[in-house]
Amino acid sequence: MKQLRTVRGVQDILPAQYKYFKAVVDTASLWAERYGFKAMSLPIIEKEEVFKRPLGETSDIISKEMFTLENRDKGEKIILRPEATASIARSFLQHGLQHNLPQKLYYWGPMFRYERPQKGRLRQFNQFGVEFLGVDDPYQDVEIISLGYNLLKALGLENDVELHINTLGDTASRSAFREALVTYFQSVKSGLSEDSLKRLEVNPLRILDSKNEGDQKLCQQAPKFDAYLSKTSKMHFDRVCNGLKILGIKYIHKSNLVRGLDYYCHTVFEFSTKKLGSQGAVLAGGRYDGLTSYMGGQPVEAFGWAAGIERLMMLLEENKTFNLKKERCIGVIPLDENAEIPCWKIAQKLRQEGFSVDILWKGTMGKRLKKLDKANVDIAILMGEDEQSVNKVMIKFLKESRQELASIDTLAAFLKI
Ligand code: ATP
Ligand code: MG
Secondary structure (H helix, E strand, O other): OOOOOOOOOOOOOOHHHHHHHHHHHHHHHHHHHHOOOEEOOOOOEEEOHHHHHHHOOOOHHHHHOOEEEEEOOOOEEEEEOOOOHHHHHHHHHHOOHHHOOOEEEEEEEEEEOOOOOEOOEOOEEEEEEEEEEOOOOHHHHHHHHHHHHHHHHHOOOOOOEEEEEEEOOOHHHHHHHHHHHHHHHHHOHHHOOHHHHHHHHHOHHHHHHOOOHHHHHHHHHOOOHHHHOOHHHHHHHHHHHHHHHHOOOOOEEOOOOOOOOOOOEEEEEEEEEOOOOOOOEEEEEEEOOOHHHHOOOOOOOEEEEEEEHHHHHHHHHHHOOOOOOOOOEEEEEEOOHHHHHHHHHHHHHHHHOOOEEEEOOOOOHHHHHHHHHHOOOOEEEEEOHHHHHOOEEEEEEOOOOEEEEEEOOOHHHHHHO
16 A cells, blocks of 8 residues: 655654754743733634735735635635734634733744745744734834844844844835836836736735846836835834844845735834745744724734744754753663562652653663663663662662662652752
8 A cells, every 4th residue: 555645745743853843832932921922822724804805815825825625514715824913813803802902912833825845835834923912113013023033042043044124114105105116117017027017917016025036137226115105104114223223133124025915014024044045034024003904993003923933943953052951851660570560650659740751661671771871861760679678769870870779758859859
C-alpha cells in the first residue's frame, strides 16, 4: 500500500522542532502579558463575510488563497481562517467589547492559505498575534511595535531582522494618492506586468508591492505618497517615527511597503529577515481603524500584528544562541522485579511534587543509563534489594560520577536542594 503522507503544503511538527514552536509561543505569551494583553482563542472556521470585505476582494488572500468548505446545514459557505484580525473584530462586535475599551487581546493558532508551498510558506501555518482595540495615539502604535521588537530580542533574533515601516495615511490621503498613481501608471501601461495591469483596475496601490522587476523600475518614478498625505496623517507618522527613536528601535522607512489588505490605514510595518529567502516577513501588522465598520459596527481605532511561528522557529533553529528552557528530569530505575512497584510509587510522588520523571522499566543497567545520558538527564534514582530493605534509594548524579543513599520519605525535599 502507498505510504500515507500529509496534504501538500502542511507539515507535522515533531518533538525535535516542537521545542522551538513552544519557545516561540511561550516567549510571545510572556511578553504579551508583560504589556497587559489577555489571551483568547478563536474558531478556525468562520463565515466568508468575516474576511471578504475587510481584507478586500482583490487581496491575494480573498482572490486566490481561501480554503472554502460547505456547511451542510444551510448550504452556506464557511472558510478555514486565513488570518485572525478579522475574526477578532467579529468576536469583539459579537460580544459587545466595544463598550469596554480598550481591549488588549492575543491569540495563537493555525491559519490556512492556498499558496504555492515553499520553505517558510505553508498552506497550514501558525500565527501568534496581538490586537489592541480602542487606541488612537501614534505612541501606542510604537508601544505595540516595541512588543514585537522585545519578543524578537528575547528570542535572540534582533540582529537577524530589520524593521520596515510606512504610512498608508487616512482615507482621503489614500484616495488622492490612488488617483495620482492611476494617472501615472496609465501613462506607462505598456511596461506593466499582466498582474499589475489587473491591479491598476482594482487596487493600484498594490502595484508598489509587485515583485516583478519591470514593475519595480516603473515604481521608482511613480508619485510618492508623502506628497499626498494630509496634515494629520503626516503628524501621525512623524510621531510614530519619533516614538521609535525614543525607545531606540532602529527602523527603515520603506515607501513601497503597502501590505496587501484593505483594512490597514496609517502605520504599517514589517520585521523582515534576509535569512529565509523571499519568505522574509516574520512579524507584521499595522493600524486598522476602519475594520469594525466593514462589519456594520462603529469604527474602533486599533493596532495589531501577527508573527509567523514557523518562520520564527526556522530562525531560532539556525541561531543557536537562544537557550531553550530545560526542565530538570529524573530517571527512576528499578533494579529487579520487586523494586518495580516501589519505584512506580516514588515516581508518582515525585511528579506530584513537581518533578519530571521517566521510569526506565527494562533493559540492562548500561542501556538504561545510556538512554538517560542521551536525554541529558542528570539524576538517576536506583532501587534494588539492598536499598529496598532499608527503605532507601541510591541517587546517582550522572554528570558528577557521584552517588548517595537517600531515604524515600524525604526524597523530594532532598532533590529540591
Ligand atoms: P508574505 O509577504 O510572506 O506572503 P503576508 O504579508 O501574507 O506574508 P501576513 O498576512 O502579514 O503575511 O501574516 C503575518 C505573518 O504570518 C507573516 O509575516 C509571516 O511570518 C506569516 N505567514 C504568512 N503567510 C504564511 C505562510 N503561507 N506560511 C508561513 N508563514 C506565513
Ligand atoms: Mg502572503
